[in-house]
Amino acid sequence: MSRDCRLTINGKIVTAAPGVTLLDAALQGGIVLPQDCCTGQCGTCRVDVLAGAVDAAGTEERGSVLACQARLTGEAEIHFDPVPSVMKTGGTVTSVRDLAGEIVEVVVEVTKPVPYLPGQYVKVEFAGFPARDYSPTLTLDGLREINQLVFHIRRMDDGIVSAALGTGIAPGRKIKVRGPFGHAFLRRGEGRIVLVSTGTGFAPAWSIAVAARLGQPHRPVHLIASARDPRNLYMRPAMDWLAKHGVTEITMAASGANPLPPARHGRATHFLPVFSPDDTVFACGAPEMVAEVRTAALAAGARFYADPFLPSGGDIPLGMKIRNFFSGKPRKTSPVHAQIDALAESLGRTKT
Ligand SMILES: Cc1cc2nc3c(=O)[nH]c(=O)nc-3n(C[C@H](O)[C@H](O)[C@H](O)COP(=O)(O)OP(=O)(O)OC[C@H]3O[C@@H](n4cnc5c(N)ncnc54)[C@H](O)[C@@H]3O)c2cc1C
């Protein structure tokens, strides 16, 4: 009978039988790795293999593997980027303000601060409306109070939630917030940060850009912000802030018509820089753009992160939508989700 293997996870040792996935081994040792789909599709559970060997099950990428697929074969050491636990809080809308074109800034005051990492998203339920995913960000002058969440939301004429901004959803409206979620968040590290956004994908890009400039000012930032309709290039004041804070590589672009200079005519992907293996690339917004940037970034050996803005689709989980988008294979429901929820509850955390 083969002996249990030792797996070191962020310095903590767990033991599990050979052949067990890294996600299960961690769980058996009381550690919940970040996860979503548990079927090898979303990429949320990607961990770095620091020492030893694992059966990567075909998921090896730049010394990292997907923990829900890779299996123990012997002693190994892995590392994952810790994320804040998912929590719930309530709050009240304090301001709804048109920024430009179809873009609205919504500010809410929350009862408990939500400890999100720059680039993550939360689930917001305005009272009387279904929940939607939004990326908390900053006002266009780079500000946010600790008990506030600031959102940039595109108003869609037929949108159940966004069409009600300023009418059904106005100051005083109660909200529920759950989160944070997502893995496209800023990590400390070295090398250039490249941010590519379409529309309100600028919300997470702006959050990451400001945190990077204030936290690691020596890291070059290259930002491309785009919209189809030039009137939706609402981020011009934010670009001024970035220029004042030493960011020289800034492009605004609109594909639908000629925008006012310095914005340029074209799609975001027309203006991509040449990527290098030292780059960390974030693509924020429309799934089609995300797919194009992902291909270019991975081909150059760069690190790549994205939580694409997929339309809400009834009860379909986000991991499944990401999987559908990237591969088209059917998603199997994993029993790991039930185990994780049970463990999370026993640790006093909110279910995901
Ligand atoms: C991880 C993540 C983060 C997000 N962050 C933001 C954010 O910060 N700001 C923001 O404005 N939106 C964001 N979204 C999109 C947001 O969750 C909603 O999908 C969007 O606001 C539309 O909701 P609605 O109720 O107004 O429209 P719905 O009633 O859900 O849809 C109305 C119509 O618009 C289409 N539609 C819905 N969403 C999209 C979309 N994203 N792209 C293209 N067509 C769409 C639908 O197919 C439908 O035809 C994010 C989505 C995800 C998955």
Ligand code: FES
């Ligand atoms: S790829 Fe492992 S949790 Fe989604």
